[in-house]
Each structure stands twice: as structure tokens, then as C-alpha cells.
Amino acid sequence: MQGVMEIVVKTVNFIRARGLSHRQFRKLLDEMDSQYGDLLYYTEVRWLSRGAMLRRFYELKEEVFHFMEEKGKPVFHLNDPLWLCDLAFLTDITQYLNNLNSKLQGKNLLIHNLFDFICAFERKLEIWEKQLIEGNLYHFETLSKHSPPDTGVYAIEINSLRKEFENRFKDLRSNIVNFAIFSNPFSLEPIELPEHLQLELVDMQCNQDFKAKFNDVTLMDFYQKYLSSSDYPNLIKHCKMMACLFGSTYICEQLFSQMKLVKSKCRTVLTDRHLEDTLRIATTDMEQNIDHIVRHMRHQSSSMSK
Template identity: 30%
Template sequence: MLGRLYELREEVAIFLDSQQKADFHDNFQSEGFQITLAYLVDIFEVLNAVNLKQQGKSINIITHHDIIRAFMAKLDLWKCRVQQGNAASFRNLDSALADSKLVSDLKAEFIRYFPDIDDKREAWKFIRNPFQCEVTDVADEVQEEFLELKFNSTAKEDFKDMDLETFWGKYLPVYPLISHQALRILTMFGSTYLCETAFSTLVAIKTKDLRCALSSIRPCIQHLVA
């Protein structure tokens, strides 16, 4: 919506003038408003992209964490560029953005939402790849089991071919302590995506078949009916 408004800003100004809305016209045409509007178009575009990346049934909290950290790193890059007079990161804003305060405020807001985001990186390191970690990266009570896993050549090959959830689920019976710690993190809800999907599906079907509709597994209707 903001993008459309920005694209049609000249037509909007003509319309406001034709409607004799002098105050609206003057405010809309002001340099400050145009700069702010251009910034909003660009920043909501990237925020929407970040939001879309975090949706889907195969996304876990570690993936969410990585996406947020990457975006916050981009904010630092954008701020640095803007301070140097380079607005290349903002397609619509171009050289009109002369102040980096807007980007700084957005970074501060993300820090408020995710205050411990850097701490999680080290705490979840062994989950992402246990074969590139040291024994000191895991808790004392699972260190011996961790070493057994790290030097298991079969497990190392499996890790290359499996996603995180499948890998840790497979080795839960073999290495229960460390696998349990990993799965506790991986099974956490990283966002409200599944909840929103459930409500959307419920509104659409309004029946007791909600779980069948939400599942990624195609149900055998004949067996269920029987």
C-alpha cells in the first residue's frame, strides 16, 4: 500500500489540489513527508521479507534466530552507509535520506524485542553442528555423551544428509541426554505462524477436521471414514 502511494505521489498531489485540500496538499508535498514516506516504503518492504522468511512448517527457532541476527547485522550496515552519505540500501529513498536516526531507532527496537539474541548463538552452537564444537561448548552433564557423538563417523555422515530435527530425533535413543537438550530447543515455537495457520484454517473449514487440514501429511480419508 505504501509502495503504491509513493508511486502515485504526483497523482495524489494533483487530486488533493483538485479537491481544494490545501493543508493536506502542502503537508503531502513537503520534503520531510516525502523523505519519511520513501523510508517507510523501503523499510516495510524489508520487514515484510523478514516476516515471510520466518513462516512455514519446516522453520524452527534456530532458523528464526539466524534470520533475526542477519537482519540486525544489515541494520548496522545500513546505518554505517547512511552516515557516509550512501543510501544504496534504500531503493526509493536514494540520496534523500541524510539522517541515520531512523535506522538507529529500528535497531534499538529490535534489541528491545530480542535482548538476548547474541547469547543464544553460543548456547545453541552444538545444536547447529555438534561436529564443529568443542566439549566446553556444552553443559558438564552431557560432555561425555557429546564426545561419543562427535567421534561417531556414522552420525557425522547422517548429519550431512538430514535436517536438524530428523538428526537429533534419530540419535535420541543413542545419546538421550544431549539429544533431549537439542530437541527441547528445536520443538519450541519460534513464531505464531502455526497458530495463525490454525485459526485461518478453522475459519475456512469450521469442522472437527482441523488437525487433518493442518497436517503436511496427506490423510487417508477412506481409512478415517471407516
């Protein structure tokens, strides 16, 4: 499959990296009344661009073939049925990986939510592997258009991907019990859990008010508002440890994006303290009551009015 990706990237770069070729290709798409107006670039930094680029290349494969042939650099693979099957499979599976990646980059997700997404995808991989062995292409819409002679080769690719997931996320898998204590403490047997949490869990599980509140408020609100650190010190500590595990770089990326907007070339004076305060306001989930702040701030009178 790596060879397929290399050919696609090389072809896209040939078309888009040269201004004249790029304009001629776009003109060809207009003349052929193509649904799409251009190919898409793929960059390693923006991983999600891989799926979008593959999808667009697949949809424009006929136009790409004619254009490259006119340029004297024909891509003969585009006439190879087996290569097109590989391209279709890569397009489908990359789209699924893109969807998973997008879920993992979401806001306000805790570590157990992210692990649930991973577990669900691994279960899907098991289903896809079994169905591909049987020749069932129901979940591979693009690949099903080509009727590949041997779907078993794609089952092997899925198996390799599943093993990679098992290895990549083995550290998370070793913390399943910790995730369960954090996300669903009322469904666990205290005797089966770490000793330092057992008595506190018993007290919490036997509190009917806690049971009612747990289903009515968010997980973090429950731990922050209803459990006191004096009565449940170990559970609070466990909660903080789970809540501070960031499953993605989304928060860091958001902060740097905000900093890029704040530190624009139009600003001539920006102290470190002012930058920190501005970023704190820009990234917080708290709503600012500007009217209240204005009413209670101390106004400075100008020297002109004295």
C-alpha cells in the same frame, strides 16, 4: 517518521472510506493512465499491509495530490521535498522489515533458523547506518531518487531501529550456545559446553556414521531417527526443548484459518471430536493413503440390502 505515517493513513482513509470519493479517485487514475488502479488500506492487525500501502501511496503521490486539491483538502506535504525524502526512506525501510517478517512467518523453520534471519538483519542495519552517515544511498532505491540534503538524520533512525532489535531479541541472544548445540553439534568443543552434555557430545562426534548422516538428512530426522534416547538422553531432551520453541504465530494462525473453513455455516452437526480429527488431518504434514484406508475399512451394510 511517525508524523509521515499519520498523514499517509489520514489521506488514504479520506479517499477510501467514502464511496463517492473512492470512485472518483479510481476514475481519476483511469483518466491519467496510472499504472495502479487504487490505493491500499493499512490495518494494525495486518502489519505487512503497512509496507504495501506506503509503496502504493508513494507511487501515486502525484495523483493523490491532484485529487485532494480538487476536494479542497490539499496535502501540502506532497510538495515538500524534505517530507518526500522522509516518505521515501520510510517506504524503503518498511519494505525491508516486511521482507524480514515474511521470512520469520515461513513454514518448517526452527528457532535457530529464525535467529539467523534476525542476526543477518542486524548486520544489514549496521551497514546501512554506516553508509547513510557517508551519504551512500545504494541500498535505499526510493530515497536515492530525491537526493536528501542530510542523510545523517536517517542514520539516526537506523541506529534507533538497531537498538530496538538488540533489546527485543536479547533473550534469544542469551541462548546462542544452545542454538549451536542443536544446529551444529559436530563443530563445537565439548569442554566449552554444559557438563551434562559433554560426554554424549564426545560419543556422537566420534561416531563416523553420525557425521555422515548429519549432512545427508534434515536436522529433525537426524535426532529422531539416529539418536536413541537410551544412549543420548540429555541431547534428545535438549533437541526437544529447541524444537518446541515457536518463533512466530504462523502455526496458530494456520490452525484458526483451517477451523474457520471447517466450521462453516453449511455444517449443521459438528461434534468436538469430529472437529479435532478434521483439524488434525488439515494441519498435519503426513500424507494420507486414502486408498489403503478404504480397502481396510469395515463397510456397513444398509438395512435395505438385508
